[in-house]
Amino acid sequence: MAAFFQSDLFINSIPILLAVGFVWALVQAGRQPLWAEAYRRLRRNPMAIGAIVIIGLYASVGFLDSLGRFDARDGRRHTIIDRLFEARYHGQRERTYSAPMATMTTGEPTPHELLFPHQHLMGTDGVGDDVVYLTLKGCRTALIVGVVTQLIVTPLALFFGLSAGYFGKRVDDAIQYFYTVLDSIPGILLLIALLLVMGRGLPQICIALGITSWVGLCRLARGETLKHREREYVRAARALGVSHWRILFRHILPNLLPIVIISTTLGISGQMLTESILSFLQIGVEPGTGSWGNMVDAARLELAREPVVWWNLAAAATALFILVLAFNILGDALRDAIDPRLRSS
Amino acid sequence: MARYVVRRILYAVPILLGVVLITFFLFYIVISPQQMARRQLGKNPTDEQVHQWLHQRGYDKPVVLQFKDHVVDLFLFRFGNSDVTNEPIWKRIKEGGPVSAQLSLLLLIGGLIGSISVSLFVAYYRGTYIDYWGMFLCVLMMSIVYIVWVVAGQYLLGKILKYSPLVGYREGWTSWHFLMLPVVIGILQGLGSSVRFYRTVMLDEMNLDYVRTARAKGVSEVAILFKHVLKNAMTPILTSTVSIIPQLILGNLVLESFFGIPGLGGITVDAVNSQDFATVRAITFLGAVLYIAGLILTDVSYALFDPRVRLE
Numbered sequence: 001m002a003a004f005f006q007s008d009l010f011i012n013s014i015p016i017l018l019a020v021g022f023v024w025a026l027v028q029a030g031r032q033p034l035w036a037e038a039y040r041r042l043r044r045n046p047m048a049i050g051a052i053v054i055i056g057l058y059a060s061v062g063f064l065d066s067l068g069r070f071d072a073r074d075g076r077r078h079t080i081i082d083r084l085f086e087a088r089y090h091g092q093r094e095r096t097y098s099a100p101m102a103t104m105t106t107g108e109p110t111p112h113e114l115l116f117p118h119q120h121l122m123g124t125d126g127v128g129d130d131v132v133y134l135t136l137k138g139c140r141t142a143l144i145v146g147v148v149t150q151l152i153v154t155p156l157a158l159f160f161g162l163s164a165g166y167f168g169k170r171v172d173d174a175i176q177y178f179y180t181v182l183d184s185i186p187g188i189l190l191l192i193a194l195l196l197v198m199g200r201g202l203p204q205i206c207i208a209l210g211i212t213s214w215v216g217l218c219r220l221a222r223g224e225t226l227k228h229r230e231r232e233y234v235r236a237a238r239a240l241g242v243s244h245w246r247i248l249f250r251h252i253l254p255n256l257l258p259i260v261i262i263s264t265t266l267g268i269s270g271q272m273l274t275e276s277i278l279s280f281l282q283i284g285v286e287p288g289t290g291s292w293g294n295m296v297d298a299a300r301l302e303l304a305r306e307p308v309v310w311w312n313l314a315a316a317a318t319a320l321f322i323l324v325l326a327f328n329i330l331g332d333a334l335r336d337a338i339d340p341r342l343r344s345s
Numbered sequence: 346m347a348r349y350v351v352r353r354i355l356y357a358v359p360i361l362l363g364v365v366l367i368t369f370f371l372f373y374i375v376i377s378p379q380q381m382a383r384r385q386l387g388k389n390p391t392d393e394q395v396h397q398w399l400h401q402r403g404y405d406k407p408v409v410l411q412f413k414d415h416v417v418d419l420f421l422f423r424f425g426n427s428d429v430t431n432e433p434i435w436k437r438i439k440e441g442g443p444v445s446a447q448l449s450l451l452l453l454i455g456g457l458i459g460s461i462s463v464s465l466f467v468a469y470y471r472g473t474y475i476d477y478w479g480m481f482l483c484v485l486m487m488s489i490v491y492i493v494w495v496v497a498g499q500y501l502l503g504k505i506l507k508y509s510p511l512v513g514y515r516e517g518w519t520s521w522h523f524l525m526l527p528v529v530i531g532i533l534q535g536l537g538s539s540v541r542f543y544r545t546v547m548l549d550e551m552n553l554d555y556v557r558t559a560r561a562k563g564v565s566e567v568a569i570l571f572k573h574v575l576k577n578a579m580t581p582i583l584t585s586t587v588s589i590i591p592q593l594i595l596g597n598l599v600l601e602s603f604f605g606i607p608g609l610g611g612i613t614v615d616a617v618n619s620q621d622f623a624t625v626r627a628i629t630f631l632g633a634v635l636y637i638a639g640l641i642l643t644d645v646s647y648a649l650f651d652p653r654v655r656l657e
Contacts, residue, residue, distance in 0.1 A: 177359070177360075178363075180360055180363075181364055181366075182367070184633045184636050184637050184640075185364055185632060185633045185636075186632040186633070188598060189613070189628060189633075192613065192625060192629075193372070193625055193626070196617055196620065196622065196625055197371050197372065197375045197376040269488065273488075273490060273491070276490045276491070276492060277491055277598075277599060280491075280492055280599060281598065281599075281602075281614055281617055281618075282617065282618055283617060292490075296490060296492050296493070300492060303496060303500070313493070313496065317489075317490055317492075317493045320490055321489055321493075324488040324490075325484065325488040328484050328487060328488055332484070
């Protein structure tokens with residue numbers, strides 16, 4: 001059984017299933033009038049289209065970097081992105097730093113000639129890896145941190161928020177107490193404590209970020225549910241004998257979807273920015289995993305060099321900046337498209 | 346008033362108890378003292394060493410007893426000694442606290458002044474290109490990684506303009522010299538999101554009837570903004586300021602350790618790097634206490650400044 005979970009078949013099927021599920025959800029949503037209207041408004045917004053295209057590009061890089069095969073010769077899993085760059089550089093590394101498109105290395109007492117002059121678009125890093133390759137490897141990590149964390153946050157927040165708002169009384173008191181306590185520990189300190197205790201790693205980061213960031217959405221959901229609880233449609237459902245959980249998830253939840261989708265989109269960019277701070281605090285993703293946070297952190301120490309090694313930092317920071325910006329713009333555009341009432345005039 | 350404050354403080358007790366429970370859960374249950382000892386003592390410690398480590402720090406007592414000690418100690422602010430250096434944690438907090446407070450206060454006040462004035466400016470030109478591009482700039486600023494702000498600021502102000510020392514700290518009057526760069530960077534970093542939020546608050550106020558009345562009376566647009574709108578917008582702004590406090594701690598963590606300022610943030614980062622569980626535990630609790638104190642202060646200041654808020 002354990003062998004199955006480590007097999008290529010299983011590991012490769014996860015991203016494919018996720019992608020198929022996501023597209024299916026989008027198509028299904030497009031059939032409903034509310035969302036069809038939202039799509040129409042989104043399409044008229046060129047900024048939103050740009051943001052979606054950019055996110056799509058990043059997502060496809062992340063997708064290609066998730067599909068791969070285990071190679072028994074070196075005991076590593078090679079993804080499609082790995083293969084592409086291995087083919088281009090014949091699986092070889094340069095000696096050390098080299099500037100973008102340079103012919104010689106830098107940072108050595110005597111510069112050496114590069115194996116592949118004029119071929120490293122963004123130069124190479126300290127161990128001679130191509131920076132473009134490292135940057136592309138970071139896509140997957142950033143997207144996992146953003147999306148998986150939000151996949152933890154949203155259900156958690158909705159479950160607690162909806163039940164607190166709907167059932168009221170003791171349930172409400174207990175949930176409110178729970179999140180007030182959690183919220184009164186400053187997020188970054190709780191994050192540090194959690195990661196210190198759980199150890200480094202991508203799953204740990206997603207869990208820790210999830211635990212520290214569901215309270216906001218939970219509060220929002222609770223407030224909205226309180227408003228909806230007394231509306232006629234809920235009373236009618238109750239009078240017809242619909243069960244509580246069905247009322248909550250079939251009747252009230254769809255009305256909360258606009259705020260959920262907006263806060264999820266904006267949350268993703270927040271999580272990705274936080275991940276880079278975690279790398280700075282040395283509790284980010286393990287060093288072996290490609291991550292922009294780790295790249296920025298490693299490059300930070302190289303700025304004191306003469307000549308300045310800037311390309312590492314620039315590549316990772318730009319990649320992260322563009323993705324976060326795209327999510328921020330998409331979040332704003334979604335707010336305008338889904339629920340014009342929420343528009344910040 | 347005094348009764349209100351007392352009651353507000355009493356309300357905080359169960360919350361603090363919850364915080365103590367969470368820290369206990371994290372630092373005694375999720376990771377057992379055994380594991381802490383092993384991580385702390387490096388590769389393959391003997392059982393003897395582990396036992397000694399546990400005994401020295403009182404981690405070998407029964408769990409119930411440890412829990413009692415943990416609760417009592419934290420509530421009395423007895424933080425004990427660091428797991429790594431064996432120094433009393435309080436000593437380091439006392440050294441770092443004032444420095445951090447100085448930095449945080451400067452950041453808070455500077456940030457408030459900066460973002461309120463920018464948002465007033467943007468609100469004055471609402472609906473024009475200044476507003477549009479200003480908001481776009483805010484989104485751009487929000488999307489920049491913290492560390493890039495730090496690196497770019499250090500490079501521009503320090504290396505090229507030779508404006509201030511790059512890193513370090515000195516006690517006394519010249520400390521502003523060292524604090525200026527981190528404060529400027531901290532303020533700029535937070536500007537984007539707060540200006541966006543304050544602008545929304547101000548525009549919401551501007552659609553209200555009293556503003557229309559003021560306009561009808563012939564009050565100038567500037568006077569409306571500064572006198573009427575600003576006063577009323579202060580309530581949501583104050584509320585959001587409390588939620589900034591944890592962010593200040595976050596900012597401090599990064600800024601302090603990057604600029605070598607010996608504050609609480611620096612201590613925390615050191616503690617994380619050296620896996621000093623006792624210190625992280627203490628700082629987490631202290632952070633929660635400070636945050637709750639900030640919440641109480643806001644509520645009290647509401648009651649003081651806003652006559653509409655009654656103390657029930």
